[in-house]
Amino acid sequence: MEIVRTVTELRQRLEPVRAKGRVGLVPTMGAFHEGHLSLMRRARAECTAVVVSLFVNPAQFGPHEDLERYPRNLAADCAFAENEGVDLLFAPPVDEVYPAGFRTYVDVEGLTERLCGAERSGHFRGVATVVTKLLCMVLPDRSYFGEKDYQQLQVIRRLARDLNLPGEIVSCPIVREPDELAMSSRNRYLTPAERVSARAVPRAWQAVRACFAAGERAPDALLDVARRVLEAEPGIRVNYVELVDAVDLTPIARVTAPALLALAAFVGKTRLIDNTVLCPEQVEAAPEERST
Amino acid sequence: MEIVRTVTELRQRLEPVRAKGRVGLVPTMGAFHEGHLSLMRRARAECTAVVVSLFVNPAQFGPHEDLERYPRNLAADCAFAENEGVDLLFAPPVDEVYPAGFRTYVDVEGLTERLCGAERSGHFRGVATVVTKLLCMVLPDRSYFGEKDYQQLQVIRRLARDLNLPGEIVSCPIVREPDELAMSSRNRYLTPAERVSARAVPRAWQAVRACFAAGERAPDALLDVARRVLEAEPGIRVNYVELVDAVDLTPIARVTAPALLALAAFVGKTRLIDNTVLCPEQVEAAPEERST
Numbered sequence: 095m096e097i098v099r100t101v102t103e104l105r106q107r108l109e110p111v112r113a114k115g116r117v118g119l120v121p122t123m124g125a126f127h128e129g130h131l132s133l134m135r136r137a138r139a140e141c142t143a144v145v146v147s148l149f150v151n152p153a154q155f156g157p158h159e160d161l162e163r164y165p166r167n168l169a170a171d172c173a174f175a176e177n178e179g180v181d182l183l184f185a186p187p188v189d190e191v192y193p194a195g196f197r198t199y200v201d202v203e204g205l206t207e208r209l210c211g212a213e214r215s216g217h218f219r220g221v222a223t224v225v226t227k228l229l230c231m232v233l234p235d236r237s238y239f240g241e242k243d244y245q246q247l248q249v250i251r252r253l254a255r256d257l258n259l260p261g262e263i264v265s266c267p268i269v270r271e272p273d274e275l276a277m278s279s280r281n282r283y284l285t286p287a288e289r290v291s292a293r294a295v296p297r298a299w300q301a302v303r304a305c306f307a308a309g310e311r312a313p314d315a316l317l318d319v320a321r322r323v324l325e326a327e328p329g330i331r332v333n334y335v336e337l338v339d340a341v342d343l344t345p346i347a348r349v350t351a352p353a354l355l356a357l358a359a360f361v362g363k364t365r366l367i368d369n370t371v372l373c374p375e376q377v378e379a380a381p382e383e384r385s386t
Numbered sequence: 387m388e389i390v391r392t393v394t395e396l397r398q399r400l401e402p403v404r405a406k407g408r409v410g411l412v413p414t415m416g417a418f419h420e421g422h423l424s425l426m427r428r429a430r431a432e433c434t435a436v437v438v439s440l441f442v443n444p445a446q447f448g449p450h451e452d453l454e455r456y457p458r459n460l461a462a463d464c465a466f467a468e469n470e471g472v473d474l475l476f477a478p479p480v481d482e483v484y485p486a487g488f489r490t491y492v493d494v495e496g497l498t499e500r501l502c503g504a505e506r507s508g509h510f511r512g513v514a515t516v517v518t519k520l521l522c523m524v525l526p527d528r529s530y531f532g533e534k535d536y537q538q539l540q541v542i543r544r545l546a547r548d549l550n551l552p553g554e555i556v557s558c559p560i561v562r563e564p565d566e567l568a569m570s571s572r573n574r575y576l577t578p579a580e581r582v583s584a585r586a587v588p589r590a591w592q593a594v595r596a597c598f599a600a601g602e603r604a605p606d607a608l609l610d611v612a613r614r615v616l617e618a619e620p621g622i623r624v625n626y627v628e629l630v631d632a633v634d635l636t637p638i639a640r641v642t643a644p645a646l647l648a649l650a651a652f653v654g655k656t657r658l659i660d661n662t663v664l665c666p667e668q669v670e671a672a673p674e675e676r677s678t
Contacts, residue, residue: 252487
């Protein structure tokens with residue numbers, strides 16, 4: 095595995111590869127966990143050359159967020175990536191991505207104002223801008239993103255389509271700890287006690303899924319179930335619990351099409367997110383439902 | 387010359403060409419005049435394949451602007467382009483560029499608020515968005531833009547650098563009528579009487595250049611010269627006359643580095659723009675100046 099720091103080097107290394115086969119890109123902010131590794135494995139299985147970008151993007155952090163303390167460990171990340179057969183690790187310094195005079199931003203309207211966008215003003219502008227840049231730098235045939243950041247995934251799908259960015263956006267399922275907590279680089283902020291409290295987050299959507307499987311289709315009733323689970327855990331402060339259309343993330347009156355249940359909660363100072371998609375067709379088509 | 391209507395066809399046609407040599411792109415809104423043709427000739431001289439895009443971009447027109455009556459003549463444009471040896475004319479319908487659900491925009495901050503941006507709210511957002519899209523669709527080695535739309539050119543240079551868009555941005559000099567009026571598709575809106583009035587626009591910057599050559603470096607004095615010429619012509623209503631830094635388009639206290647004199651004026655209902663760059667070094671280095 096080679097580590098490159100500049101866009102010029104990156105393009106030089108990719109030039110000969112491109113003719114031979116498919117280039118895959120896994121954009122990351124480092125601090126790799128099994129979620130990242132699952133994206134690298136999928137890329138490795140599908141592509142001739144796998145590029146992992148590692149860049150803690152200042153543009154997607156708010157002024158009071160955790161940019162400074164976001165976990166960074168290049169040596170460990172290199173070992174992980176090498177072990178997954180990654181060909182190129184692109185780890186640019188900040189001024190390679192945002193040189194002096196930088197002033198161009200990408201906005202995806204209507205998908206970025208709600209959910210995490212309401213809490214984290216400017217966050218998705220930062221995400222959209224850096225992903226546009228990374229896709230233009232690498233010109234990948236396929237790019238891989240995790241479904242844990244579901245809203246981010248929809249924003250990226252939309253901007254890639256809207257700006258005619260090259261290649262295909264591939265999404266990969268959330269990878270979870272044995273107790274179902276979604277893998278996240280921010281999990282390492284949690285104290286042992288907070289780590290126990292954090293279990294309420296997956297418990298919340300599991301309770302909603304059970305209620306949904308039993309036939310409940312009213313958003314208010316489903317959201318109440320999630321809120322009750324979260325509020326029963328004293329170590330947790332709910333940021334939002336929402337049920338929206340799974341494609342355009344707009345509010346729904348009833349679950350008649352795939353719907354996203356999205357949760358964000360603070361455990362101590364650490365903000366965790368999680369989600370699940372409720373699909374009425376699948377449930378209604380399930381044999382046990384049909385036989386009634 | 388082949389005419390293609392969809393991004394898929396466009397990419398299919400370019401695929402085999404790309405390996406053989408350089409792809410050149412000339413983005414246009416049609417209604418070709420000698421200015422456009424000069425861009426096509428330059429592209430033809432420098433590239434293996436020349437793509438001309440012809441798209442009257444609704445996103446760069448304001449609600450009260452001339453989108454509907456903007457001149458369109460595909461048959462004549464095809465003949466012109468064919469005559470210049472263009473390989474592909476990409477003339478997409480509006481919904482190919484802005485399909486249902488489109489919601490992603492590119493903003494270049496700080497370069498777009500002044501000059502034409504102050505008059506034409508949202509104009510440069512529309513330009514930046516469509517140019518980003520065209521560059522991503524074509525992935526050209528070189529793209530060609532005219533210097534008549536000087537602010538647009540600086541916006542495009544900046545966004546191409548900031549978003550790591552592929553290829554090089556090449557600028558070409560303004561092409562003028564024999565009486566020095568800058569070529570523009572909008573010149574065909576002018577009545578014969580307005581066409582005579584319009585001559586005051588190039589006369590204005592010519593007077594400024596003469597004053598600058600005589601040693602004047604104070605923006606107010608230079609701008610007064612331009613305004614006096616324009617205001618002496620009853621058929622003209624000044625929109626703006628500004629002298630700004632030629633790179634970042636910010637106001638200047640004195641001409642000590644290349645400065646852009648930019649003019650916009652209404653002749654009847656037609657808005658015309660023109661510009662010239664004043665370079666202190668060149669003038670000061672000129673033999674007649676040195677000998678004094």
